[in-house]
Amino acid sequence: MIKRLDVHGVRNLTAADSLSLARLNLFYGLNGSGKSSLLEAVHILGLGRSFRSPQARHYIQDGRPSCTVYAELDSGHALGIAKLMDGTHQLRRNGVSINQLAEFAFDLPVQLIHPDGMDLLDGGSRPRRQLLDWLVFHVEHSFYGLWIRYQKALAQRNALLKLPAANDAEFQVWEAEMARTAQLIDGMRARTVEIWRQHLERVLPVLLPDIALRMEYNAGFAADRELAEQWRETRFRDRERGHTQLGPHRADLRLKCDLGQVEAVLSRGQKKLLICALKLAQVAFLHAQERRCVVLLDDLASELDAGARQRLLATLFDLQAQVLITSVEADQLWPLLQQLDSQAELFHVEQGKISPARYTPEETT
Numbered sequence: 001m002i003k004r005l006d007v008h009g010v011r012n013l014t015a016a017d018s019l020s021l022a023r024l025n026l027f028y029g030l031n032g033s034g035k036s037s038l039l040e041a042v043h044i045l046g047l048g049r050s051f052r053s054p055q056a057r058h059y060i061q062d063g064r065p066s067c068t069v070y071a072e073l074d075s076g077h078a079l080g081i082a083k084l085m086d087g088t089h090q091l092r093r094n095g096v097s098i099n100q101l102a103e104f105a106f107d108l109p110v111q112l113i114h115p116d117g118m119d120l121l122d123g124g125s126r127p128r129r130q131l132l133d134w135l136v137f138h139v140e141h142s143f144y145g146l147w148i149r150y151q152k153a154l155a156q157r158n159a160l161l162k163l164p165a166a167n168d169a170e171f172q173v174w175e176a177e178m179a180r181t182a183q184l185i186d187g188m189r190a191r192t193v194e195i196w197r198q199h200l201e202r203v204l205p206v207l208l209p210d211i212a213l214r215m216e217y218n219a220g221f222a223a224d225r226e227l228a229e230q231w232r233e234t235r236f237r238d239r240e241r242g243h244t245q246l247g248p249h250r251a252d253l254r255l256k257c258d259l260g261q262v263e264a265v266l267s268r269g270q271k272k273l274l275i276c277a278l279k280l281a282q283v284a285f286l287h288a289q290e291r292r293c294v295v296l297l298d299d300l301a302s303e304l305d306a307g308a309r310q311r312l313l314a315t316l317f318d319l320q321a322q323v324l325i326t327s328v329e330a331d332q333l334w335p336l337l338q339q340l341d342s343q344a345e346l347f348h349v350e351q352g353k354i355s356p357a358r359y360t361p362e363e364t365t
């Protein structure tokens with residue numbers, strides 16, 4: 001959990017210094033005041049990247065060379081990240097420079113629920129794979145290193161596919177390395193999905209009581225055959241396409257309910273609730289391992305109806321997650337947060353300045 005937060009130079013945020021955060025926190029303010037930018041800053045700290053722009057120059061404040069986010073955690077650790085215009089970053093953990101973003105991300109599991117993420121079920125497999133891998137990363141400590149090794153070997157094989165003179169022995173070297181790492185990655189993902197599914201069964205009725213859901217994991221290759229053999233057989237086809245088509249980099253999750261594939265049969269509102277349930281189940285998974293998540297809920301009031309909001313927040317509170325919520329006004333959410341936790345904090349965001357606020361029903365000051 002973040003106890004204290006400092007943000008400098010993220011979009012329009014000019015005064016977001018020494019913010020003392022509670023477990024439940026509401027940031028309210030007019031459109032364009034800087035609420036999402038605050039969540040973006042926490043996301044940059046926890047995952048090294050923004051959820052709105054892939055390029056740092058878009059979120060670094062106009063006229064500044066860099067932006068920084070610093071947080072003191074209740075675990076006693078202090079994390080700081082500086083993002084530079086060329087996209088590189090500098091990391092400090094407890095005052096010491098470190099190279100690996102993974103060391104950092106492990107200290108601060110950040111989970112995001114926001115309007116643009118609501119197409120997770122509809123498009124290609126990448127966002128579902130990212131969702132799964134976020135969880136695998138947090139529960140399987142060797143996953144990140146294996147994934148980097150796999151990606152390097154995959155890049156080498158893809159390079160060979162473009163060389164007409166590349167021979168069998170050259171392919172074998174990289175396919176063998178890919179097979180070694182892929183098998184381990186696949187095992188970790190399959191184990192994680194199994195436990196995630198159990199948590200999902202428990203949290204799904206909180207948000208979608210009428211849906212019986214099945215979550216299936218697709219490895220991205222035929223799990224019952226030697227992987228190196230599958231890559232040998234597909235070299236010709238892969239050469240034509242210019243890249244490797246089989247492998248854990250193509251893994252996916254399939255979600256089905258009684259009526260069929262969820263993307264085809266659920267309503268837009270039901271899909272939102274399902275995405276929230278998938279993420280809530282991940283928070284529950286980490287909570288069972290005595291890890292607490294920071295959950296960013298961007299524009300929550302426009303995403304879920306009052307009942308669903310209430311149940312989502314109550315469950316997150318029970319799971320001891322820290323929650324940062326944005327909303328254009330405080331009237332709907334603040335009474336609910338206070339009911340859950342008398343220590344909840346309210347902040348007013350105004351033209352890039354964030355300050356603690358007091359609430360009066362007629363007027364929020």
Ligand SMILES: Nc1ncnc2c1ncn2[C@@H]1O[C@H](COP(=O)(O)OP(=O)(O)OP(=O)(O)O)[C@@H](O)[C@H]1O
Pocket residue numbers: 010011012013029030031032033034035036037038057058059060061062326328349
């Ligand atoms: N690189 C930048 N430098 C300075 N200001 C920026 C930069 N990028 C965006 N902005 C401005 O910062 C503000 C960011 O607003 P943000 O998206 O955080 O608002 P919000 O309070 O979440 O609004 P909404 O309620 O409309 O979602 C906007 O006014 C935007 O024009």
